[in-house]
Every structure is written in C-alpha cells, then in structure tokens.
Amino acid sequence: MSNTDQTAQIVSTIDALVSFMARRDYVAMERLTNGVRLTADDIKNALRPIQLEPSCLVGFSAHDVDIVEIRNALPRRWSVNVPLYVGSGTKTDLTMCLTLIEDRGPGERLSIELDDIHVL
Numbered sequence: 001m002s003n004t005d006q007t008a009q010i011v012s013t014i015d016a017l018v019s020f021m022a023r024r025d026y027v028a029m030e031r032l033t034n035g036v037r038l039t040a041d042d043i044k045n046a047l048r049p050i051q052l053e054p055s056c057l058v059g060f061s062a063h064d065v066d067i068v069e070i071r072n073a074l075p076r077r078w079s080v081n082v083p084l085y086v087g088s089g090t091k092t093d094l095t096m097c098l099t100l101i102e103d104r105g106p107g108e109r110l111s112i113e114l115d116d117i118h119v120l
Contacts, residue, residue: 013110022058033114046117059085076102095120
C-alpha cells in the first residue's frame with residue numbers, strides 16, 4: 001500500500017471516530033475503540049472544556065494531523081495526534097491521541113485505540 005493510500009486510510013478512520021463525536025454519540029465512540037483506555041463517560045468529560053452546543057460542529061483538519069508510524073510493530077501501528085476544531089473551523093486547544101492498528105484487510109478501516117483527549 002502506498003503512503004498516499006495509507007494516509008487516506010488513516011484519515012478515513014479518524015473521520016469515522018470524529019463523526020460520532022460530532023453527534024455526541026460517546027457510546028458509539030467507546031464501541032468503535034473497543035473501550036480501550038477511555039469509556040463513553042471519560043470521552044464526554046474530556047470534551048467538556050470546549051462546551052459543545054447542540055448545533056456546534058466538531059471536526060478536524062487532515063493537514064494538522066500528526067502521524068508517526070511505530071517502528072517494528074506487527075501488525076503495523078501509528079501514533080496519531082488529532083487537533084480538534086469546532087464551529088466554522090475554529091481550532092480548540094484539545095487534541096485527540098490515538099493508536100491506529102492495521103489488523104484488518106487492505107482498504108478496511110484501521111482498529112482504533114483512543115489513548116487520550118487532552119489540552120495540548
């Protein structure tokens with residue numbers, strides 16, 4: 001798989017998680033991450049500092065995502081930091097930290113471990 005394809009797969013995986021966040025479906029986020037490290041309540045509490053209004057969109061910019069492949073990991077893994085945005089492109093001071101794992105077939109969404117959501 002080329003680096004461009006891999007980056008697209010990573011961004012697609014992040015987008016799936018952020019779409020649940022935008023809908024405030026923290027239980028779905030917990031399910032998608034298999035509850036590794038953060039529960040739905042932990043996620044909700046971590047997002048409290050940005051005081052999400054019901055109409056407030058949550059998103060990310062693929063250009064700001066920091067992706068580092070973890071060397072010699074089998075299956076392949078990436079440490080990913082995702083700065084979060086709200087409204088019409090306003091960057092918050094919150095960053096979502098993930099570990100993404102290539103344990104499925106090529107082109108499929110990567111497995112996600114939600115390591116933390118914190119002020120960066």
